[in-house]
Amino acid sequence: MWILPQIGPVLKLYLVGLRVLLYQLLHRAFTSPVLPPQYGKVAIVTGGARGLGYEVARQLTGLGMHVIIASRDEEQGLAAVKRLREERSAAQVDFEFLDLASLDSVRRFVCRFEDRRLPLHALINNAAVMLVPEGKTEDGFELHFAVNYLGHFLLTRLLLGVLVRSGTDEARSRIVSICSAAHYTADTDLQDLPSMQCYSPHAAYSCSKLAQVLFTYHLHQELQSGGFPVTASAVDPGMVDTDLYRNLSTPAWLVQRPIARLLFRSPSQAASTAVLAVASPELEGVGGCYLYEGRRVQSSTASYDAELQARLWRNTCSLLGLPESQLACL
Numbered sequence: 131m132w133i134l135p136q137i138g139p140v141l142k143l144y145l146v147g148l149r150v151l152l153y154q155l156l157h158r159a160f161t162s163p164v165l166p167p168q169y170g171k172v173a174i175v176t177g178g179a180r181g182l183g184y185e186v187a188r189q190l191t192g193l194g195m196h197v198i199i200a201s202r203d204e205e206q207g208l209a210a211v212k213r214l215r216e217e218r219s220a221a222q223v224d225f226e227f228l229d230l231a232s233l234d235s236v237r238r239f240v241c242r243f244e245d246r247r248l249p250l251h252a253l254i255n256n257a258a259v260m261l262v263p264e265g266k267t268e269d270g271f272e273l274h275f276a277v278n279y280l281g282h283f284l285l286t287r288l289l290l291g292v293l294v295r296s297g298t299d300e301a302r303s304r305i306v307s308i309c310s311a312a313h314y315t316a317d318t319d320l321q322d323l324p325s326m327q328c329y330s331p332h333a334a335y336s337c338s339k340l341a342q343v344l345f346t347y348h349l350h351q352e353l354q355s356g357g358f359p360v361t362a363s364a365v366d367p368g369m370v371d372t373d374l375y376r377n378l379s380t381p382a383w384l385v386q387r388p389i390a391r392l393l394f395r396s397p398s399q400a401a402s403t404a405v406l407a408v409a410s411p412e413l414e415g416v417g418g419c420y421l422y423e424g425r426r427v428q429s430s431t432a433s434y435d436a437e438l439q440a441r442l443w444r445n446t447c448s449l450l451g452l453p454e455s456q457l458a459c460l
């Protein structure tokens with residue numbers, strides 16, 4: 131009987147994956163319109179050293195933005211910076227160490243960023259782990275929950291002050307969280323999330339992604355009701371040919387590789403919606419939405435549950451020792 135709770139999340143995730151693949155088979159990848167230059171603007175991209183995050187960083191530097199690649203791998207981060215500077219000598223890009231699995235690392239990252247006295251116009255919460263074996267962070271949290279959700283929650287909350295100061299009513303700062311169709315399959319009972327007593331890596335990933343969407347919507351609502359010049363939106367990149375799938379079992383990985391070559395979006399194609407969310411004039415003031423292939427789509431029914439959003443927000447603040455209403459003091 132113990133196997134049933136394990137199989138359910140796997141099947142649900144594979145079915146959603148099939149649906150996304152079918153869509154990608156039948157539709158061309160979204161291509162972004164020409165976006166206005168972003169000179170003088172600063173963005174942080176978590177997990178920007180490789181995969182989708184690297185492409186987002188690349189396209190944003192192409193628009194003239196100063197991009198800070200926040201990565202836990204210094205060698206990889208510096209190599210990414212070098213490649214971007216080689217490609218475009220005027221690229222303003224640098225690396226800062228950030229391990230989202232450590233709340234202390236998140237706090238230290240924010241302190242170093244504040245010491246630089248830079249503005250911040252866009253925060254792209256992109257980094258993630260998927261299907262990692264059961265494990266806990268140094269703070270005692272389940273890994274998917276910690277990296278994909280909790281670390282980004284803390285990062286965002288600690289950077290809100292500078293995001294608010296950098297935004298104006300004509301050009302709001304933008305928080306863009308890279309979510310996933312996996313959230314459609316998540317169990318809405320998020321109580322067990324921080325520890326995951328009955329561990330399923332598939333459920334853990336899906337729940338962490340639902341938590342990200344719930345957080346994004348609630349945050350946007352709070353920002354709007356406080357009149358702050360910041361928006362928050364969720365971006366679903368579709369299925370992308372990156373190393374995110376490296377923890378699949380060997381048979382699943384052997385099947386996934388050729389399919390990925392044929393049907394997955396390239397990181398460059400998939401980055402377009404995230405870059406649109408950061409820089410499109412049409413999306414000025416737009417937030418609290420779920421963007422997929424360049425347009426707003428419905429996220430899961432559960433993600434719109436205001437009570438669930440508020441409960442998760444309260445519980446997360448309590449886990450992190452943050453005041454629930456910090457936004458009022460910004």
Ligand SMILES: NC(=O)c1ccc[n+]([C@@H]2O[C@H](COP(=O)([O-])OP(=O)(O)OC[C@H]3O[C@@H](n4cnc5c(N)ncnc54)[C@H](OP(=O)(O)O)[C@@H]3O)[C@@H](O)[C@H]2O)c1
Nearest residue numbers: 177181182202229230231256257258310369370372373374
């Ligand atoms: N690929 C897809 O099909 C797909 C589908 C839906 C959603 N997404 C979402 O797209 C985003 C990007 O994923 P991807 O496909 O580009 O995967 P990826 O190639 O595996 O990249 C993940 C990034 O996250 C970073 N990261 C992992 N743990 C971290 C930590 N503790 N601290 C800081 N950074 C950490 C990784 O850095 P290291 O190099 O140090 O590990 C890497 O840069 C994720 O949010 C993912 O959930 C992807």
